[in-house]
Amino acid sequence: MCQSCASSVSVSVSGGDSGAQGGVPEFVGRLVGVINSAGLALMISVGHRTGLFDAMSEGGARAWSSEELARSAGLSERYVREWLGAMATGRIVTLGADGRYTLPSEHAAWLTRRAEPNNIAVSMQWIGVLGAVESEVVWAFGHGRGVPYSAYGRRFHDVMADESRQTTVLALDSAIVPLVDGLHGRLERGARVLDIAxxxxxxxxxxxxxxxxxxFVGVDLSEEAIEMGRREAAGVDNLELVTGDVTTFGGKDEFDVVTAFDAIHDQAAPDRVLANIRRVLKPGGVLLMQDIKARTAHAENLDHPMGPFLYTISTMHCMSVSLANGGPGLGSAWGREKAEEMLHAAGFDGVSVHELAHDMINFYYVCRAG
Ligand SMILES: C[S@@+](CC[C@H](N)C(=O)[O-])C[C@H]1O[C@@H](n2cnc3c(N)ncnc32)[C@H](O)[C@@H]1O
Known part of the structure; x- marks a missing residue:
């Protein structure tokens, strides 16, 4: 580590401001913050997956020794103690003078399964998923031909489903279905619905x-995802989950409603997918599309609260999987302007764009098939 980084670290470890003190450039302090945050993101993901946050918050904000917490969560004490070190130095949990650790309730409100749909620990899982393909992505910077979906394995679909349960599933009744005038009634009376990807x-x-x-019909290219979904949907007679390609799936005028949740920007042929949606919708049908809340130009996203993360997940996944199949690699921050342009080109004239209070990462496009 360079001299100024080392002194910046010592400033930071001694509890002071890791900014411009002692002649250390403010930028070095920021970089030290970045590496600490990256480490914490991974450890928060681990805390979610191992159930440690849930165990710590069981029965309210109480103080734990590492032995008690390990016993309660059914985990190895040595691992739990090291994790608590990361959580305490990262100020996620507090460390008392008696050596016991507490997850404050105001932190538990954003980190536990009981906190759903506000469990931000779910999103931290992406850092590990993306890190697992770093070498393939680095290689792709040279050849430019992307990284295929298969490189991400089953774990991608598990994390995607975890994320989508919070962002989409838990908000369907209260916020997402009501975005489309009359949709609730139409679904109650009986409609044909297709969910693409x-x-x-x-x-x-x-x-x-x-x-x-x-x-309801759900279609996805991934046999693994469809197989996992079918297991959860066993016994639900009005739902069919099928493996297929959404550039061609479905008959003309077959569906009243099509939904696309976080599903267009990483397509290999997003223009053909949108045209196909237009084809399978009945006249007067509606496409409800959830996609990343961003503008198309980098300059318009400079103050986006999650800008660096959006371009990271795009480089490490969304853009790359599209390029791997010969696609344009729109990227997750393809943005509202590009999305509206493509929707119009596909034949949707009435497009309205909505934001929902629970979801800081997506726009919701309601698109009418004239
Ligand atoms: C970002 S994930 C979103 C999954 C789901 N809509 C959700 O919100 O949890 C994108 C999905 O698109 C699927 N996919 C990509 N291209 C596809 C295509 N041409 N036909 C069907 N599925 C596709 C992938 O397998 C992946 O499951």
């Missing part, structure tokens, strides 16, 4: 249970 299909599973007179 559905992943495990959790959104359709929820709607199929809620609206028994409607029929």
């Amino acid at each position: 559905c992943g495990k299909g959790l959104a359709m599973l929820h709607l199929a249970r809620r609206y028994p007179r409607s029929r």
